[in-house]
Amino acid sequence: MRTAQQPATRHWRHAVAPGGLPLAGHALLMARKPLQFLASLPAHGDLVELRLGPRPVYLPCHPELIQQVLVNARVYDTGGPVKEKAKPILGNGLITSDWADHRRQRRLVQPAFHTARIAKYAEVMERECEAESTAWTARRPIDVSHEMLALTARVTARALFSTNMAPHAVAEIQHCLPIVVEGAYRQAIDPTGLLAKLPLAANRRFDDALARLNQLIDRMIDDYRASDDGDRGDVLSALFAAQDDETGGTMSDQEIHDQVMTLLLAGIETTASALTWAWFLLGRNPRAEAALHAEVDEVLGGRAPAYADVPRLAYTQRVFSEALRLFPPAWLFTRTTTETTELGGRRLPPASDVLISPYVLHRDPALFPRPESFDPDRWLPERAKEVTRGSYLPFGGGSRKCIGDVFGMTEATLALAAIAGRWRMRPIPGTKIRPRPQMSLTAGPLRMIPEPR
Numbered sequence: 001m002r003t004a005q006q007p008a009t010r011h012w013r014h015a016v017a018p019g020g021l022p023l024a025g026h027a028l029l030m031a032r033k034p035l036q037f038l039a040s041l042p043a044h045g046d047l048v049e050l051r052l053g054p055r056p057v058y059l060p061c062h063p064e065l066i067q068q069v070l071v072n073a074r075v076y077d078t079g080g081p082v083k084e085k086a087k088p089i090l091g092n093g094l095i096t097s098d099w100a101d102h103r104r105q106r107r108l109v110q111p112a113f114h115t116a117r118i119a120k121y122a123e124v125m126e127r128e129c130e131a132e133s134t135a136w137t138a139r140r141p142i143d144v145s146h147e148m149l150a151l152t153a154r155v156t157a158r159a160l161f162s163t164n165m166a167p168h169a170v171a172e173i174q175h176c177l178p179i180v181v182e183g184a185y186r187q188a189i190d191p192t193g194l195l196a197k198l199p200l201a202a203n204r205r206f207d208d209a210l211a212r213l214n215q216l217i218d219r220m221i222d223d224y225r226a227s228d229d230g231d232r233g234d235v236l237s238a239l240f241a242a243q244d245d246e247t248g249g250t251m252s253d254q255e256i257h258d259q260v261m262t263l264l265l266a267g268i269e270t271t272a273s274a275l276t277w278a279w280f281l282l283g284r285n286p287r288a289e290a291a292l293h294a295e296v297d298e299v300l301g302g303r304a305p306a307y308a309d310v311p312r313l314a315y316t317q318r319v320f321s322e323a324l325r326l327f328p329p330a331w332l333f334t335r336t337t338t339e340t341t342e343l344g345g346r347r348l349p350p351a352s353d354v355l356i357s358p359y360v361l362h363r364d365p366a367l368f369p370r371p372e373s374f375d376p377d378r379w380l381p382e383r384a385k386e387v388t389r390g391s392y393l394p395f396g397g398g399s400r401k402c403i404g405d406v407f408g409m410t411e412a413t414l415a416l417a418a419i420a421g422r423w424r425m426r427p428i429p430g431t432k433i434r435p436r437p438q439m440s441l442t443a444g445p446l447r448m449i450p451e452p453r
C-alpha cells in the first residue's frame with residue numbers, strides 16, 4: 001500500500017492515457033464510458049495526461065498529488081468552461097466564486113453549518129425520516145431513487161426555510177430541481193455551448209424550472225425580510241445574521257439568493273444518490289444488512305432514531321461511508337490553474353484543467369484492497385487508520401471541502417436507521433443497475449420491495 005510520507009525527491013510516474021484519437025483525443029472514451037476509462041488510468045501513472053478535443057487535461061491519480069491540488073486553492077482555482085456554464089444557474093455562490101471571494105463567502109456561510117445549528121436541522125431530519133419510513137405499504141414495490149430524492153428534498157427545503165410556506169417550497173423544489181440538475185449537466189458536457197440556445201422542449205422545461213426556483217428563493221427572502229421573527233433556526237436565518245469577522249460585512253439579498261440556490265443544487269441529489277446506493281448494496285449483502293438491523297434494533301429498540309442516537313449508530317455510518325466510497329456522488333470535479341505551476345514534476349501552464357475523481361481514487365486496488373467489495377468494516381477505527389491519508393475524498397478536501405458534510409452524514413444516518421428499523425428492503429430479482437455518471441453518480445430508477453421486519 002502507498003504511504004503518504006514520500007521522500008521529497010520521489011519520482012512521479014507520468015503517462016499519456018492510451019487510446020487517444022487524432023482530433024477528439026479521449027473525448028469519445030470520456031463520453032461513452034467515463035468511469036471505466038478513468039478508473040483504468042492509475043495503472044499507467046501517478047499523473048496522467050488526456051486530451052478532451054485539443055486541450056490537454058491532467059488527472060492526478062496519487063493521493064499526494066491530489067492533496068497538492070486541493071490545498072493550493074489559489075493556484076488550482078475552480079474555473080474553466082464548466083464553471084462559466086454554471087454561473088447563469090448558480091450565480092456567484094460558494095461553488096462558482098473565485099479563490100479570493102470564496103474565502104469571504106465561506107466565512108459568511110460557515111456559521112449556518114455550525115454543530116449547534118445542525119442539531120436544530122436534525123429535528124427536521126428526524127421528522128421527515130420518520131414520515132418516510134411510515135409512508136410505504138408492505139410488499140408494494142417502490143422506486144428507491146425517487147423516494148430518497150423526495151426525502152432529501154423535503155429535509156433540505158425545510159432546513160433552509162422553516163416558514164409556513166415550507167410545503168409550497170417542498171413541492172416546487174421536488175418538481176424543479178431534477179429538471180434543473182439534468183439540464184445543468186447537459187449544458188456542462190456540451191462542448192459547443194450551443195445546445196442551451198436551441199428551441200428544444202428540454203430547454204424550455206429547464207428555463208421554466210430554473211425561473212420557478214429563482215422565484216421561490218426570492219419569495220422566501222422577501223418573506224423573511226417582511227417578518228420580524230428573528231432567528232427561526234433555519235439556514236436562511238443564519239445567512240441573514242452572518243457577519244464577516246474580518247470586515248464586518250454581511251450578505252446582500254442577491255448573495256443570499258445565490259448561496260441558497262447553491263445549497264439546493266449541491267445538497268439534495270448528492271445525499272439521495274448515496275442513500276440509494278446504500279440500499280442497493282445492502283440488498284446484495286445480507287451479512288451487512290443483518291449487521292445494520294442488529295445495530296438499529298439494539299440502539300433504538302423499536303423507536304424512531306433521534307439526533308442523540310447518531311454517535312451510537314456506528315455501523316449505520318460505516319454503511320454510508322462505504323457506499324460513498326464505492327459510488328461517490330461527486331465522482332468528478334475540476335480545477336483550473338491560475339498561473340504556471342508544477343505538479344508531480346510536470347510543468348502546467350496557466351489555464352490547465354485538472355480533474356479530481358474520487359471514484360478513481362476509491363477504486364484503486366493500491367489504496368483499497370479488494371476495492372469492488374462492499375465492506376463497511378473498512379471504516380472500523382482500527383482498520384480506518386490503515387487507509388492512506390488523502391485517499392478517501394467523498395466530500396473533497398482543502399478550503400472548498402463540502403460545507404454540508406456533517407449535514408449529509410447526519411441526514412443519511414437518520415434515514416438509514418429510521419427505514420431499517422421498520423423495513424427490510426428486498427431487491428427485485430433480475431434488476432440491473434448501472435452507475436450513471438451525471439451531475440451526481442446516480443443509480444437511475446431502483447425498484448425494491450419493502451418488507452416489514
Ligand code: HEM
Pocket residue numbers: 078094095106156262263266267268270271274324328329330333334393394395396397399400401402403404405407408409
Ligand atoms: C453525501 C452527500 C454529499 C456529498 C458526497 C457531497 C460532496 C461534495 C464535494 C466533493 C464537494 C467539493 C467539490 C469541489 O471541491 O469542487 C462539495 C462541495 C459543496 N457541498 Fe457537498 N456533498 C454532499 C452533501 C451536501 C449537503 C447536504 C450540502 C448542503 C446542505 C452540500 C453543500 C455543498 C456546498 C455549498 C459545496 C461548495 C463548498 C465550497 O466550495 O465552499 N453538500 N460537496
